[in-house]
Amino acid sequence: MSTDQYVIDLTAPRREVQYPHGIIVKFSDKLDLLFPAELPADALDPILSEELDLVGLLGDLVRAQDRSAVGEIIELLFRRPRLPKLFLDAVKATYAILLDEQQYADFLAARPxxxxxxxxxxxxxxxxxxxxxxLFASAASSESDGPTSKQTSPDFTSSTPEESGSAPDSADSSESVD
Structure with missing residues (x-):
């Protein structure tokens, strides 16, 4: 047995501790669904597919900074008329991965x-x-093509006292300043 201390130990109990038999969902009075305790990585494949191109869609939204989000979404949907159907198909495919064959059939039969x-x-x-x-964060979304911001205030002000606890130089309140 090794005396090394692991930084990451994937054999340690994970979500199975919280949901030892899986995640139970009451979908209706007649249908309970059992999802895996841990999200399998391949369950996201349909959502992240190149055909669906959600990452590209989100990138287009980020680049359209001067337009309203709603207007841009509508325009993007007109440019990608298959997107709503592809997205719903991807969601259904994700549920097909997460549920066993019988549960998925029962889920679809319930007409969600x-x-x-x-x-x-x-x-x-x-x-x-x-x-x-x-998951959809883009490294490019944090970059800026704009100019560097300008300094909002000088490095020091004349009202800042030189020593801690000393008062700033100011005219007496009874004196008038022209």
Missing amino acids: SIPDYVRLTSGLVRAYGVDLGK
């Missing part, structure tokens, strides 16, 4: 609504501790 997908996905994101914003 768009709000069902949103609520379920939001709940799973919280349970899995996944921040999709960080």
Whole structure:
């Protein structure tokens, strides 16, 4: 047995401790779903696919700084008319990865609504501790092509006392300043 101390120990108990049998979701009175305790990496493949190109879409939104977000989203949807269908297909494919075959069939048979997908996905994101914003973060989004900002104040001001506790030089309140 090694006496080394590990910085990262992937054999240590993970989310399975909190959800030993998986994440149980009550979808309806007749349907409970069991999701894996840990989010498999391949579950994000449909959402991150090149065909869907969500990263490219978000990059276009970041570059459109001078326009309203809603206006830009509408324009991007017109430029990518297949995007809503591709996105819904990607979400469904993600659930097909997360659920076993029978559960997925039962889930689809329950005819989930768009709000069902949103609520379920939001709940799973919280349970899995996944921040999709960080997944889609672009290194370029933090760069700036603009000029360097200007200094907002001088290095020192005449009102700053030289010594701690001394008062700044100022005219008496009874004196008038022209």
